[in-house]
Amino acid sequence: MRTRIVITGIGMVTPLGQNPPEILRAIESGRSVIAPPTRFDVSPFACPVCAEIKDFQPQPYVAEGKMIRLMNREAQLAVAAAHLALGDARVKSGEAYAPDEIALFGAIGLAGLPLAEIIPLVKASSGPDGRFDPGRFGQAGLRAVSPILSFKILSNMPLCFVSICENIRGPNGIYTPWEGQGAQAVETAIRALESGEAGCALAGGCDVKTHELAFLSLEQHGLFASWQEDHVGMAPGEGAVFLVLETAERAIARGARIYAQVSGLSLRTHPSGARRADTFDEVFKGLHLPPEPLSALVAADNGDVSSGKDEQQALSSGKITAPTVIHPKKQAGDLFAAAAGLQVGLAALLAARHGGRVLANCFGYGSEQAALVLEAP
Amino acid sequence: MKHRVVITGQGLCTSLGRSVDEFWRNLLAGHSGISRISLFDTSSLPVRIGGEVRNFTPGEVSGEFPEAENEKDRKIWLGLDAAAAAITDSQLPGDTLQNASLFVGVSLETFFLEDVTHIAHAPNASRDFTRQILEQEPRRRLQTPLDRLTQILGDHYGLSHGRFTNCSACAAGAQVIGEAFRRLRDGTRAVALAGATDSTLNPLALGGFSLLQILSTENDQPEKACRPFDVTRQGTVLAEGAAFVVMETLEHARQRGARIYAEVLGYGSSLDASRVTDPVPNGQGAAASMAGAIRDAGLQPENIACVNAHGTGTPKNDVAETLAIRQALGAHARAIPVTANKSMTGHMIATSGALEAIASAMTLYTRKIPPTINRACPDPRCDLDYVVEGCRRFEGRTVLSNSFGFGGQNASLVFGRFDS
Incomplete structure (x- = not known):
């Protein structure tokens, strides 16, 4: 950085x-x-x-x-x-x-x-044959929809x-x-x-x-x-x-309390059909981590068998270890678009407490895969 | 080190043409792309007009993109058509794309009411709605994620240096070009494909927007319905379409002898932080976006030679934008031409910023500013030099392009003439 x-x-x-x-x-x-x-x-x-x-x-x-x-x-x-x-x-x-x-x-x-708002709309828009009728949509369907x-x-x-x-x-x-x-x-x-x-x-x-x-x-x-x-x-x-x-x-x-410094960030694109473990491995390589062990790891494993295996395989391949490993998604659920914030926020807290470097894996569905390194200030 | 960034390929799919040449010819001639919507029966809706891409069927694109064969969301097909055209136009060697980044702007998911109406009509539908869908239509997906076009384009062309899907509403098309520009300028990438796609000409989107009362209901005179900066304007007109550009660092473009349409000079974005329904009346948020783009370009307000306005034709936008241009450019605002493409294209929501980027680049490349049509009765509060008399000869060196999103997101881009 x-x-x-x-x-x-x-x-x-x-x-x-x-x-x-x-x-x-x-x-x-x-x-x-x-x-x-x-x-x-x-x-x-x-x-x-x-x-x-x-x-x-x-x-x-x-x-x-x-x-x-x-x-x-x-x-x-x-x-x-x-x-x-x-x-x-x-x-x-x-x-x-x-x-x-x-x-x-x-x-x-x-x-x-919300389906609760959609069902009345689609019902009001359906014709006698049970199919969508644009004419009914304008006359009755739209009235079933909240303007907001x-x-x-x-x-x-x-x-x-x-x-x-x-x-x-x-x-x-x-x-x-x-x-x-x-x-x-x-x-x-x-x-x-x-x-x-x-x-x-x-x-x-x-x-x-x-x-x-x-x-x-x-x-x-x-x-x-x-x-x-x-x-x-x-x-x-x-x-x-x-x-x-x-x-x-x-x-x-301004005298702010600092949880952690962002000392590494790696984003990689995972093309469809490629092995996810290989992409995760590329993400780790992009961090240029020194050989010393991390102080903690916030894993991305969300309980899905294949994604957990892929992450573990990439960690093993990169010889990445940490004495403390947490799996937030297995306990708080997968927050999808909010998940990276949770992973990084928890890593910042761990860095503030343990010192050293903490790895936050932000792996998930879709093509974009990432990891960040947080370090005590 | 900052790298210079240029536009070397352009592609679009709009109601005014499916090639840049055709689109530009129609825009300069002041032709309107607004007509009665034929994609579905609008007879019972308050709004029955829009900027529809005529004579376009997915079949025309599916030959090149067989992996998209089962997609039913029209904006994906429009996007594929425009992106493929931009890549062809750029004449980039295929292997170059593997190190390129992809930036795609979109707005809202398309929800197909016709897919579920017969299920909703069934007994116990409210209770067993999802069970019936899973049992009767297991393969017919109710939602298409907004990154679907990004995924298809990325995999098809092997774009593997970052894929971004931006959903900043009407600012998305400008933001993706701005973000691509920033990443090319800092040298982390050499090539990017950036653009946006949208199609709100479907029952739920058209109906939803009409409930917000921001659309013109002048269904009997479609080509005159969108009247930016006119005192009688009633609202904007929705349109569909896609626009993509290939952007490169100048070194990369020169090395391969690429044709250069224009240079991207600066990008700025801001938030109104006021109301989700309306722009800030004094234009403060939009002015900040313009000022940011000018500053980012290392220019002064006096260096701006033309404004490609957001110009939606809604009563509130056009006054607020006029005030914003005056705030951002000071006294210089009255000395330069302002034009609003939406008077002819309609409002393509996410796509607008990307399409108007192409129009801005073409203004610099051809030295012609397209007109703002339908301004027969000037609004005295909109008191700038709008290009209303027909297309105008342009010898200036910069164009500022504005895109302001519903909810208060603003984005501005500055483009410069490139002299080889």
Whole structure:
């Protein structure tokens, strides 16, 4: 890294809670919140479990109450995590940094179109033969739709709500839809800091995979194959995680607490048909890790048999070991677009506690695979 | 070391043409691509017009992309058509692409109501909706992830140096070109394919946008419905299409003797942080985006010679953008021409920024600014030098292109004339 970039704030809204040190302790103690879904009938699906956030209330994080009804769950979680991250870093827009000095880069998953809103629409739009009738759609179907539906399906809305709630006006970008795109958001934020385009950056992601449509899509895309074949697999989760990143120079100048420094970042593209273990190996090579052991490793293994094997194979091939290894996705669920933020945030906490270098693997579905190295300041 | 970045290939698929030559000819002539939508029956909808790519069928592209045979989302096919054209236009050797990066802009997923209507109509549908879909339509996917085009293009051409799928709404097309530019400029890559695709001409998207009351309902005069900067404007008109560019470092382009359309000079982005429904009335967020792009290019406001405006034709955007241009460029704003391509193309959402990047590059390459049509009654609050009389000769050296996203995301790009 050309400029020292540090993490000074961590905001997490996850199935394991909202307090990052407590989330880490829960993971280290082996606690898991993966359980059968409570919001829909999971019996049609190969995957029987997920990781839900219980009792989340967005009100404390949204000053303008009316806005909440425009926000889908992803947006509500994102606004909360962003607020917690900025609070943790003691960064308030307009004080330590001007609003246009703060960048916002995030990742978002597949659209979370609620079936409860869609079923009345499709029913009202169907003709006597049971098929879609565009004429009925205009006459009756549209009336069954809330005018605010668009705010819930436009992919960029969650981050726009973050910008509004936290008065962030700087450089920005939104990526979709898998785990690797969360790492791309962090990488682009680091670029904005290195170039001086931004003085501070909020980077992370949000995703909700704990509803019926998400399960349907994951099943149709073959992501539950491990459940069908091996009766174990990935548990979809929900959550949002944001990190506050700054240059070390600015962070030190304002007396910020520094969790960790980002000392390595490697992003690689995995072409369809290639061996995933080879791509992960390339990711590790891109980090140029010294031969000394790591102090800790945040593994990407989400319970899917093949992905766990591939990660292990690449770690063995790279002779990468660590005395402490945690598997957040196996206990908090796979947060998909928010997963990279969780992996990196936990790695920063481990680096702050153990010292040395901590590896955060941000592997997942899709083509983009990444890993970061966090180091005690 | 900063590398200079140039555009060496362009491809598009729009209602005004499927080749850059045809599109540019129509744009300069002031032809509208807006017409009655024929893709589905719109007779019961409040909005029945759009910028539809006519005479386009997936079959025309599937010969080259057999791996996309089962895709049903129209924006994927439009994107494949435009991206393939850009690569062909660039004359890049095939093996060069393996070290290239891919940047794709998109907006929202297409949800096919016709796929599930008969299931929703069945007894117990509310309770067993997903079970019935899994049993009756196991292979018909309800959602197509927004990175599907990225995946197909990436694998087809072997683009393996980073693949980005940006979903920053109407700013996505400009943001992907800006992000590609930044990564080429810092030397981490030598070649990138960047662009965007979108098709909102489907029942749910068209219906959803019409509920927001930002679309013109002047269905009887489609070609006159989008009137940026006109006092009688009622709203924008949705359109579909795709636009891609091949970008290279200047050294790479020169080494292979590539044709260069224009140079990318600067990129800026900002957030309004105001309301998700409307732009900031005083244009502050948009002005910050323009100022950032000009600063990034190492230029002063006085160096900007033309503005390719976001210019949607909605009552709020056009006033806010005029104020923003005046804030960003100061007194110089009144001295330069401003044009709005959407008066002819309609609003292609994610694609607009990428298409207007091509229009900006062509403005510099051909030394002609396309007109803004339909501004018969000037809005006194929109008081800049809009190009309304027909296409205008242009000897300037820079064009600033604006894209402002629903929700408050703004992106601006500065392009420069390249003299070999």
